[in-house]
Amino acid sequence: MTVTGGGGGAAFNGGGRATASAHPFAGVPPEMRASVEELLKTEPDHAEPDVVFEHSRPDPDGARLNLRRLVRPYWPMALLAGVFVGAEALMLQAGPKLTQIGIDDGVMGKDNGALALVAGLYLVSLVVTGLAQAARVKVTGRIAASVMNDLRVRVFTQLQRLSLNFYTGEKTGVIMTRMTGDIENLQALLQEGLVQLAVQGLTIVIVTVILFTYDVQLALITIVLVVPVLTVLSLWFRRASGKGYLRVRDTVADVVADLSESLQGVRIVTAHNRQRRNTEHHRQVTGRYYDANVRTGRINSIYTPSTQVLGVAGQLALLAIGAGMVADGDLTIGELVAFLLYLGTFFQPIQQLVQMYNTYQQGQSSIVKLRELLSARPGVEEQPGAVDLPKIEGEIVFDDVTFGYLPDRPVIAGVSLHIPAGETVAFVGPTGAGKSTLAKLVSRFYDPTAGRILIDGRDLREVGIESLRRQLGVVPQEPFLFAGPLRDNIRFAAPDVSDDEVREALRAVGLVDVVERLPAGLDTVVQERGQSLSSGERQLVALARAFLAQPRVLVLDEATSNLDLQSEAKIEAALDVLLEGRTAILIAHRLSTAMKADRIVVVDEGRIVEVGAHDQLVTAGGRYSEMYATWTSQTAGVH
Numbered sequence: 322m323t324v325t326g327g328g329g330g331a332a333f334n335g336g337g338r339a340t341a342s343a344h345p346f347a348g349v350p351p352e353m354r355a356s357v358e359e360l361l362k363t364e365p366d367h368a369e370p371d372v373v374f375e376h377s378r379p380d381p382d383g384a385r386l387n388l389r390r391l392v393r394p395y396w397p398m399a400l401l402a403g404v405f406v407g408a409e410a411l412m413l414q415a416g417p418k419l420t421q422i423g424i425d426d427g428v429m430g431k432d433n434g435a436l437a438l439v440a441g442l443y444l445v446s447l448v449v450t451g452l453a454q455a456a457r458v459k460v461t462g463r464i465a466a467s468v469m470n471d472l473r474v475r476v477f478t479q480l481q482r483l484s485l486n487f488y489t490g491e492k493t494g495v496i497m498t499r500m501t502g503d504i505e506n507l508q509a510l511l512q513e514g515l516v517q518l519a520v521q522g523l524t525i526v527i528v529t530v531i532l533f534t535y536d537v538q539l540a541l542i543t544i545v546l547v548v549p550v551l552t553v554l555s556l557w558f559r560r561a562s563g564k565g566y567l568r569v570r571d572t573v574a575d576v577v578a579d580l581s582e583s584l585q586g587v588r589i590v591t592a593h594n595r596q597r598r599n600t601e602h603h604r605q606v607t608g609r610y611y612d613a614n615v616r617t618g619r620i621n622s623i624y625t626p627s628t629q630v631l632g633v634a635g636q637l638a639l640l641a642i643g644a645g646m647v648a649d650g651d652l653t654i655g656e657l658v659a660f661l662l663y664l665g666t667f668f669q670p671i672q673q674l675v676q677m678y679n680t681y682q683q684g685q686s687s688i689v690k691l692r693e694l695l696s697a698r699p700g701v702e703e704q705p706g707a708v709d710l711p712k713i714e715g716e717i718v719f720d721d722v723t724f725g726y727l728p729d730r731p732v733i734a735g736v737s738l739h740i741p742a743g744e745t746v747a748f749v750g751p752t753g754a755g756k757s758t759l760a761k762l763v764s765r766f767y768d769p770t771a772g773r774i775l776i777d778g779r780d781l782r783e784v785g786i787e788s789l790r791r792q793l794g795v796v797p798q799e800p801f802l803f804a805g806p807l808r809d810n811i812r813f814a815a816p817d818v819s820d821d822e823v824r825e826a827l828r829a830v831g832l833v834d835v836v837e838r839l840p841a842g843l844d845t846v847v848q849e850r851g852q853s854l855s856s857g858e859r860q861l862v863a864l865a866r867a868f869l870a871q872p873r874v875l876v877l878d879e880a881t882s883n884l885d886l887q888s889e890a891k892i893e894a895a896l897d898v899l900l901e902g903r904t905a906i907l908i909a910h911r912l913s914t915a916m917k918a919d920r921i922v923v924v925d926e927g928r929i930v931e932v933g934a935h936d937q938l939v940t941a942g943g944r945y946s947e948m949y950a951t952w953t954s955q956t957a958g959v960h
């Protein structure tokens with residue numbers, strides 16, 4: 322459908338030909354081409370993400386999203402990072418061994434040549450470690466950035482694909498958190514977390530092997546003295562901080578949700594003087610976030626120094642035992658010093674591993690959330706063999722249609738209606754009767770639970786979604802305008818049309834004078850959601866959009882907003898032009914609009930209770946005639 326006035330957050334296609342021709346400096350002048358090409362060479366090259374938007378092709382592997390699959394396309398780089406990680410972990414262990422040789426051969430053996438050699442090798446090992454680290458950081462940074470870029474595009478594509486039922490069930494703030502917080506969690510994990518896990522894990526293994534090769538007795542003493550306490554401490558930390566960070570994530574989501582809601586409702590907040598109350602509420606929300614942060618800080622402040630004290634205590638005990646062994650001649654001084662140094666490098670990775678575990682945990686829970694989002698199936702799905710709808714005449718048939726937003730709660734029950742091509746039908750009825758729902762079913766925002774809707778004899782479920790939407794237009798009750806030039810807002814459904822065509826549409830809806838009076842004309846920048854335009858102007862822009870799209874079938878949700886008489890007259894005149902020769906469904910809130918339709922359909926509690934032309938229904942003396950009598954008495958009172 323050509324959503325001519327509503328929904329979504331899509332950006333404009335700024336490269337349409339009308340924009341290009343409208344800019345006097347469009348294109349690159351020949352004398353500047355060389356320098357532009359020079360500049361382009363220095364631009365970072367963004368690999369085209371492998372995402373194609375197709376209704377019939379849901380996200381590949383969305384349900385099986387995991388780290389391995391995300392990194393797989395970049396496996397050569399991951400392999401390279403692995404090599405650097407291995408080199409780094411190995412080189413870090415050269416220090417204590419060189420110290421041992423320096424002490425035993427150089428200092429104790431009074432061999433200056435050996436001492437100089439050791440010092441030289443130490444320097445080389447430091448340089449190599451530094452280089453390996455730098456290379457590793459660069460490669461993992463690149464992998465993380467690429468994976469995140471792919472993922473962002475994938476999530477956005479999925480959000481474009483999902484149907485309305487998803488958006489009514491999920492808060493905007495939560496969806497935004499998936500795109501920001503969750504993806505950033507993963508970035509932290511990919512950039513540093515996984516590598517640190519590998520470096521530290523590898524270091525622990527290497528150091529354990531080294532400790533045992535140095536002295537089995539000392540190694541065993543170390544394990545008995547230190548490992549049990551360290552294990553208990555680490556298990557406590559893992560549990561406490563896991564809970565703590567979960568609370569941090571929950572509370573930060575609350576902060577974002579509260580912020581986004583107040584921003585979206587800023588007008589109502591201001592109008593109802595809720596600023597002070599909102600500030601107090603936000604202070605409570607951020608207070609909970611603050612508390613959660615303080616708690617994790619406290620947990621860290623217990624764990625980190627405790628493990629350090631434990632490490633030092635272990636080293637002291639081993640120093641005492643080792644000194645005895647040196648005195649007995651079982652161990653050289655150099656070996657003892659090396660052993661103690663290795664022990665130091667044994668503790669550090671354990672501490673870091675446990676802390677990394679939190680990053681890992683956060684990344685994993687983000688993966689779970691993103692997996693849920695990516696595997697969500699659109700409520701309206703294109704059938705695999707769906708054929709494109711050829712150019713339609715516009716005949717619409719509701720064939721015993723039943724529909725409910727929630728299971729077992731039908732909002733539309735057994736509706737059958739035939740709308741011949743070219744007819745204008747007005748849906749009227751009490752609020753909540755199901756008028757908009759019927760219109761949404763025609764637009765295929767939802768599929769019926771039972772029964773069928775046919776356009777030109779074809780079941781909507783069996784046709785290609787894009788081919789259907791190209792030929793349908795929707796003007797919602799509150800038109801949505803995107804931040805950007807007015808021109809792009811008007812040609813939203815047909816981005817390639819020329820300025821002349823845009824002006825013709827504006828003329829058709831009676832807006833051309835207004836636009837021509839604007840200093841920037843069609844280039845006038847509309848603020849977010851079209852806030853810089855009046856509601857009547859927004860409505861007319863939405864009608865101009867529909868006019869440009871030239872759909873065969875139009876669904877119009879009439880605005881209830883109180884327009885002044887002149888604007889109302891303008892909109893009615895615009896409608897007359899727009900509806901000419903098209904099939905139209907009008908959701909009429911004012912009987913003055915309904916009266917103009919070829920036929921009026923009275924809807925109540927999800928059923929059609931009356932159908933007929935205005936005069937027919939008035940004389941029939943049914944529900945419509947009651948509504949009409951009430952309306953005429955009210956309008957008589959007004960005048």
Ligand code: ATP
Nearest residue numbers: 489726727732750751752753754755756757758759
């Ligand atoms: P109005 O004249 O006030 O616009 P309407 O006749 O157009 O009303 P609908 O919007 O079709 O009424 O709503 C019909 C019923 O479906 C109402 O009871 C409404 O509460 C319910 N409803 C509408 N949208 C949803 C939704 N997304 N989820 C659940 N229930 C919904």
